[in-house]
Amino acid sequence: MNALLKDVRDNPLLWLLVFVPVVFVAEKLKPGAHTLLFVLSVLAIVPLAALLSRATESVAAKTGDAVGGLLNATLGNLTELVIALTALRAGQYMLVKASLAGAIVTNTLFMLGTSFLLGGLKHHVQEYNRVSARLQAGLLFLATVALLVPSAISEADAAGVAFTNKLSLGLAILLIVAYGLGMLFSLKTHRELFASAGHGEDGEAPWPIGLALATLAGVTVLVALVSEIFVESVQKAAEAFGMTPAFVGFIVVALVGGAAEMASAFSGARKNRLDLSVGIALGSASQIALFVAPVLVLVSYVIGPAPMDLQFWPGAVVMVLIATLTASLVTNSGRSAWFVGVLVLMVYLIFAMTLYLLPPRVP
Numbered sequence: 001m002n003a004l005l006k007d008v009r010d011n012p013l014l015w016l017l018v019f020v021p022v023v024f025v026a027e028k029l030k031p032g033a034h035t036l037l038f039v040l041s042v043l044a045i046v047p048l049a050a051l052l053s054r055a056t057e058s059v060a061a062k063t064g065d066a067v068g069g070l071l072n073a074t075l076g077n078l079t080e081l082v083i084a085l086t087a088l089r090a091g092q093y094m095l096v097k098a099s100l101a102g103a104i105v106t107n108t109l110f111m112l113g114t115s116f117l118l119g120g121l122k123h124h125v126q127e128y129n130r131v132s133a134r135l136q137a138g139l140l141f142l143a144t145v146a147l148l149v150p151s152a153i154s155e156a157d158a159a160g161v162a163f164t165n166k167l168s169l170g171l172a173i174l175l176i177v178a179y180g181l182g183m184l185f186s187l188k189t190h191r192e193l194f195a196s197a198g199h200g201e202d203g204e205a206p207w208p209i210g211l212a213l214a215t216l217a218g219v220t221v222l223v224a225l226v227s228e229i230f231v232e233s234v235q236k237a238a239e240a241f242g243m244t245p246a247f248v249g250f251i252v253v254a255l256v257g258g259a260a261e262m263a264s265a266f267s268g269a270r271k272n273r274l275d276l277s278v279g280i281a282l283g284s285a286s287q288i289a290l291f292v293a294p295v296l297v298l299v300s301y302v303i304g305p306a307p308m309d310l311q312f313w314p315g316a317v318v319m320v321l322i323a324t325l326t327a328s329l330v331t332n333s334g335r336s337a338w339f340v341g342v343l344v345l346m347v348y349l350i351f352a353m354t355l356y357l358l359p360p361r362v363p
Contacts, residue, residue, distance in 0.1 A: 003205075003207045003208070003211060004207070004211060004215060007054060011050070013046070013047055013050050014047050014050060014051060015047070016043055016044070016046055016047040017044075017047045017048070017051070019040055019043040019044040019047070020044045020047075020048065020222060020226065022040060022044070023037065023040040023041050023043075023044045023226060023229060024225075024229075026040055027229050034232075034233040034234075034235075034236035034237050034240075035233070035236070035237045035240050037229055037230075037232075037233035037237075038230065038233045038234055038236075038237035039237075041226050041227070041229045041230035041233065041256075042230065042256060044226045045223060045226055045227065045230065045256055045259050045260075046259065048219050048222055048223050048226065048259075048260065049223070049259040049260040049262065049263040050263050051215065051219050052215075052216065052219045052220065052223065052260040052263065052264065053260070053263035053264040053267050054207070054215075055207065055211075055212045055213075055215040055216045055219065056212075056216065056264045057206065057264065057267065057268070057276075058206035058207040058208075058209070058211075058212035059209065059212050059213065059216065060268075060273075060276055061206040062206070062209050077103075077261075077284055077287055077288055077292055080099060080100070080103050080257050080258075080288060080292060081292050081295075081296075082224040082227070082228065083099060083224075083227055083228065083231050083253075083257065084096045084099055084100065084292070084296055085296070085299065085303070086228060086231075087099070088296055088299065088300055088303060088304050088308065089303050089304065091304060091305040091306070093300075093304075093308050095249065096296060096308065097312055097313075097316065098246075098249035098250060098253075098316070099249060099253055099254065099257070100288060100289075100292065100293050100296075101250065101312060101316040101319065101320055102249055102250035102251065102253060102254035103254045103257065103258060103284075103285070103288050104140075104143075104285045104288050104289050104320050104323065105250065105254070105319050105320060105323045105348070105351060106250075106251070106254035106255060106258055106348070107254075107258060107261070107281050107282070107284045107285040107288070108140065108281065108282065108285045108323040108324065108326070108327050109323050109326060109327075109344055109345070109347055109348035109351070110255070110262075110345065110348045111258065111261065111262050111265050111280070111281040111284070112265075112277075112278065112281040112282065112327060112330075112341075112344055113341045113342070113343075113344030113345035113347075113348060114262070114265075114266060114341060114345065115265045115266060115268070115269040115274070115277035115278070115281060115341070116269070116274075116330075116336045116337075116338065116340045116341030116344060117338050117341030117342060117345065118266050118269050118270055118341070119269030119270060119272065119274055119277065119336070119338075119341075120336060120337045120338025120339070120340070120341055121338050122270055122272075123272050124337070125335055125336070125337055126269075126272060126274045126335070126336045126337070127274070127334060127335050127336075128274040128275045128277075128278050128334055128335075128336070129193075129275050129278075129334065130331060130332070130333065130334030131193045132186065132193075132275065132278070132279060133278050133282060133327075133331035133334070134328070134331060134332070135182065135185070135186060136278075136279075136282035136283055136285075136286045136327075137282060137324065137327045137328040137331055138328075139178065139179070139182050139286040139289075139290055140282065140285055140286045140289060140323075140324045140327065141324050141325075141328065142175070142178060142290070143175060143286065143289030143290050143293075144289070144317075144320050144321050144324045146171045146174070146175055146310060147289075147310055147312055147316075147317055147320060148317050148321065149167070149171070150164055150167055150168055150171070150309060150310045150311040151311050151312055151313070151314065151317050153167070161309075164309045164311055165307045165309050167309075167310075168297055168307075168308070168309035168310040168311070169297060169298070169301075169307070171294070171310055172293075172294035172295075172297040172298055172310065173294070173298075175289070175290045175291070175293070175294045176290070176291060176294045176295070178290060179286070179287070179290035179291045182286075182290075219260075220260075223259075223260055227256070227257055230253075230256055231253060234248055234252060234253060234256075235248060238252065243356070244355065244356060246355045247352070247355045247356045250319075250351070250352075250355050251352050251355060251356075258284070261280050261281075261284050264276070264280055265277040265280040265281055268280070274336065278331070282327060282331075285323075285327075289320075293310065296308060297309070297310060319351055322347065323347070326344060326347050327344075330343070330344055
């Protein structure tokens with residue numbers, strides 16, 4: 001606990017933790033002040049993300065970057081899962097699908113590209129385990145195929161709702177099985193292939209493992225709670241700021257929802273631990289695509305007003321496909337420099353500009 005208090009005292013960014021109780025109080029006193037709640041929730045998520053980053057680095061120091069990246073991706077995606085379950089229960093399936101597709105694109109392009117850029121600005125050339133990156137990119141491509149098939153079949157053959165639901169249910173089960181086998185492959189049977197390519201910088205002394213795990217659990221819960229307030233207020237605040245619903249769903253919600261993972265990925269890249277950064281970015285995207293989305297399909301049969309399918313609108317599928325192909329292309333060599341990050345970010349900015357000016361067509 002002393003280590004945690006010392007970090008809070010020494011890091012001015014963590015002083016923003018005061019906004020965590022403030023946003024909960026404001027939500028109780030002024031639930032209709034959407035713009036205020038939007039600003040307060042962003043100010044609360046930023047220091048929580050920094051705290052989560054610090055705790056994850058401490059765990060990764062004990063377990064290695066591969067397991068550390070997986071743990072951070074899992075805890076970071078818990079926020080998206082909580083938000084999606086809330087929307088699922090309310091029957092807002094388009095919001096669920098927009099948040100899922102947006103999270104995949106944001107993690108694959110923005111998080112990965114910024115990690116390459118920030119790391120490259122400090123280190124001339126960085127290396128990372130290309131086997132791990134290629135595996136995650138391959139899993140992402142598999143998930144993209146699973147999203148593409150229901151959309152393509154329904155558009156071409158005018159398939160009925162019953163067929164689409166059955167196909168989506170079968171695909172959800174296949175994707176979960178593939179994700180489980182991928183974890184078995186990378187963490188058990190062939191774990192020697194996924195060792196970190198570089199040692200990186202030592203940085204700050206890691207926390208005790210017990211404190212790090214307790215902080216991870218506590219901060220993850222707080223991030224999920226604050227994110228719910230953020231999502232409830234963001235649509236109204238977006239109108240005040242002149243943002244379109246498409247831009248909010250794909251860009252803003254995804255960026256704030258993934259803030260915790262991004263803080264860890266960017267910090268790892270600056271410390272020349274690019275394996276951790278790539279593991280968080282691509283691992284998080286593949287986990288959303290192969291685990292979170294299929295689980296939501298299965299859970300919709302229990303808590304949703306109707307079953308949810310995996311049929312996304314064409315614009316979303318195209319963006320996810322391009323993001324996956326971009327990740328496969330730039331991770332082929334296992335080496336990176338700052339300009340590689342610029343190229344990846346440019347693809348993301350093209351999507352962001354398009355969504356800001358012209359929202360995607362929804363069915």
